Amino acid sequence: AQTVTQSQPEMSVQEAETVTLSCTYDTSENNYYLFWYKQPPSRQMILVIRQEAYKQQNATENRFSVNFQKAAKSFSLKISDSQLGDTAMYFCAFIRRGAGSYQLTFGKGTKLSVIP
Amino acid sequence: DTAVSQTPKYLVTQMGNDKSIKCEQNLGHDTMYWYKQDSKKFLKIMFSYNNKELIINETVPNRFSPKSPDKAHLNLHINSLELGDSAVYFCASSQGWDPGQGAQQYFGPGTRLTVT
Numbered sequence: 001a002q003t004v005t006q007s008q009p010e011m012s013v014q015e016a017e018t019v020t021l022s023c024t025y026d027t028s029e030n031n032y033y034l035f036w037y038k039q040p041p042s043r044q045m046i047l048v049i050r051q052e053a054y055k056q057q058n059a060t061e062n063r064f065s066v067n068f069q070k071a072a073k074s075f076s077l078k079i080s081d082s083q084l085g086d087t088a089m090y091f092c093a094f095i096r097r098g099a100g101s102y103q104l105t106f107g108k109g110t111k112l113s114v115i116p
Numbered sequence: 117d118t119a120v121s122q123t124p125k126y127l128v129t130q131m132g133n134d135k136s137i138k139c140e141q142n143l144g145h146d147t148m149y150w151y152k153q154d155s156k157k158f159l160k161i162m163f164s165y166n167n168k169e170l171i172i173n174e175t176v177p178n179r180f181s182p183k184s185p186d187k188a189h190l191n192l193h194i195n196s197l198e199l200g201d202s203a204v205y206f207c208a209s210s211q212g213w214d215p216g217q218g219a220q221q222y223f224g225p226g227t228r229l230t231v232t
Binding site: 104108109 | 157158161
């Protein structure tokens with residue numbers, strides 16, 4: 001079974017600064033997908049960014065970027081120019097679809113607080 | 117327009133009761149999911165239906181039964197509610213279930229179930 005570990009239960013960052021959230025995973029598979037989801041106080045789960053394991057280039061979405069290290073099984077999220085609206089729980093997720101199977105695992109989340 | 121909607125948003129009930137949570141998506145997706153998020157924010161997939169066919173059925177008590185009357189709806193029925201069922205339940209949908217085909221999941225707002 002796949003496991004996803006987010007080692008930082010809580011983090012804080014000053015507004016306009018940069019913060020990095022860590023995520024590591026354990027799998028023996030080669031083809032899979034990784035996602036970061038954001039859950040603000042409203043509880044809505046919002047996709048932040050996705051990464052295909054077969055792509056070496058790190059995904060980027062505006063102020064959000066990932067550092068994907070496949071050999072190290074690491075998938076960290078960097079938030080640049082942090083804004084108050086970035087305050088939320090952030091979940092790392094691993095998804096793999098194989099023949100006759102579908103595996104989806106979320107990490108336990110990191111609570112990020114952006115301080116004015 | 118709400119893409120993925122759930123009703124009710126809040127549900128308070130007593131132990132032993134039977135309750136249902138409804139989910140509807142207007143995105144034209146063919147795959148829907150149910151997740152449970154416990155008090156520690158841990159998000160775990162419960163079920164998934166693709167074209168009304170069950171494709172993911174994680175280890176959950178058989179008191180939980182998903183029902184998919186059509187592709188746009190996936191309802192969750194819970195029998196004999198227990199205290200441990202208290203959680204936030206999220207519905208999600210995607211087009212296809214292969215993330216390699218761009219099967220990005222869209223989440224509903226969640227239903228907070230409290231069992232007393």
